[in-house]
Amino acid sequence: MAQPSPSDLRLPGHPHFAYRNGELMVEDLSVSALARTHGTPLFVYSQSAMLAALAAYQRGFAGRQALICYAMKANSSLAVLQTFVNAGCGLDIVSGGELARALRTGVAPEKVIFSGVGKTRAEMRQALEAGIGCFNVESLAELDVLNEVAAALGRRAPVSLRVNPDVDAKTHPYISTGLKGNKFGIAHDAVLQAYRHAAQLPGLRVVGIDCHIGSQITEMSPYLDAMDRILDLVDAIEASGIALEHIDFGGGLGIDYQGDTPPAADALWQALLAKLDARGHGQRKLLIEPGRSLVGNAGLCVTETVCLKPGEQKNFLVVDAAMNDLPRPAMYEAYHAIVPLQPRAGEPTVWDVVGPVCESGDWLGRDRAMNVQPGDLLAVCSAGAYCMSMSSNYNTRGRAAEVLVRGDRAQLIRTRETVDDQLRLESQLSLG
Structure with a gap:
């Protein structure tokens, strides 16, 4: 089996990542040159790829009342957040730390949406004092606590209730959020009573309804099914005398990791808006919170080949990136394309690409055919989402550097x- 030529190597995110003259480029720069300057592991992002992904959503919502709030848990690096804020986006947060990070970007607080199933009282106070746009509330218990916190501050918290519509997003069980067995949201058949309860609480102001069914969704039908269920609830809630200012349809649109074919964002919203119009809700203000689909294919992780370890049953290609840098394979058995920055001619060998961390789960890719030598640089593709933001210091490994192009x-x-950065918050033993 011959090593594929650079023109045959398929990179998700093309044309922002492409081979030219046998060299992998990010926009107009050499990826290997960036690695030589900044070292490895190294996350490299294309800002143009991010803005192109956002433009598809903006085209889909042209002429509509819509706010796109980037789900910052996908990648919360400040410069990435500022890329979207400067392009007119709001931000979707899930913690007090993310709120503090969001406010550092200069985003208007009223364009911040606070999601998540376990907000603390301290986080609620922090968000109320900042003046955020909406709390996406996920339980009756949370409604009551938020009411108490807001009343103690002399404020009314703007709330939207997150509905669990019991719709199968047809994705990995760990990132499915819209089924009865998931921890997220309020059960579909309990929503109307929850809205009646919320409307009676003096510290709350009901402003919307929210739904998010999962992540890495590659089909249109789950969105259409969820919209039907949400619009049924909107009709019932407003018939009971509770007005809703907006409908929030969450995010979750998938990207191409391994030949995946999710609908384009503008095509998806063309279909969803047609249904919204047909149901008589076309003039509603809409909120959405895409994350992965804006940044996933806009990033890669560059890693250096440390050594080759042929074996009787498996050949191991050991690199300097690991599960602490790229946790998705270990966590979800997720696939990331892995390609050489400067492909070699000749017959490839099939390798498992693994890191140096002391865990058998520390693998980045299995059964990958490549002709490589120690010192060669590789790119782990589609690494813009849920890699750096989920990275850790396991084995006292420092988090990687990041470059935006x-x-x-x-x-x-x-x-x-x-290592000094990691040890700064720790103390030597003083108890004897």
């Missing part, structure tokens, strides 16, 4: 973490 310019947006 626009055209022929690159900015180091996160400096590589050192």
Whole structure:
């Protein structure tokens, strides 16, 4: 089996990542040159790819009342957040830490949406004092606590109730959020009573309804099914005398990891808006919270080959990136394409690509055919979402550096973490 030529190597995110003259480029810069400058592991992002992904949503909502709130848990690096805020987006947060990070970007607080199933009283106070746009509330218990916190501050918290519509998003069980067995949202048949309860609480102001059914969704039908169920509830809630200012349809649109074919964002919303119009809700204000679909294919992780370890049953290609840098394979058995920055001619060998962490689960890709030598640089593709934001210091490994590219310019947006950085908050034993 011959090594594929660079023109045959398929990279998700093309044309922002492409081979030219046998060299992998990000926009107009050499990826290997960035790695030589900044070291490895290194996350490299294309800002143009992010903005192109956002443009598809913006085209889909042209002429509508809509606010796109980037779900910052996908990648919360400040420069990434500012890319979307500067393009007119709001932000979707799930913690007090994310709120503090969001406010550092200069985003208007009223364009911040606070999601999540376990907000603390301290986080609620922090968000109320900041003046955020909406709390997406996920339980009756949370409604009561938020009411108490808001009343103690002399405020009324704007709330939207997250509905669990019991719709199968047809995705990995760990990232499915819209079924009865998931921890998220209020059961569909309990929603009307929950709205009646919320409307009677003096510290709350009901402003919307929310639904998010999962992540990495690659089919249109789950969205259409969820919309029907949500619009049925909107009709029932407003018939009971409770007005809703907006409908929030969440996010979850998937990306291409391994030949996946999710609908384009503008095509998806063309279909969803047609249904919204047909049901008589076309003039509603809409909120959505895409994350992965805006950044996933806009990033890759560059890693260096440390050594080759042929074996009787498996050949192992050991690299300097690991499960602490790229947790998705270990967590979800997720697939990421892995390609050489400068492909070699000749017959490839089939390798399991693994990291140096002391866990058998520390693998980045299985059964990958490549002709590589120690010192060769590889790119783990589609690494813009849920990689850096989920990275850790396991084995006292520092978090990787990050570079953002626009055209022929690159900015180091996160400096590589050192051991001193990690130890700064720890104390030597003093108890004897």
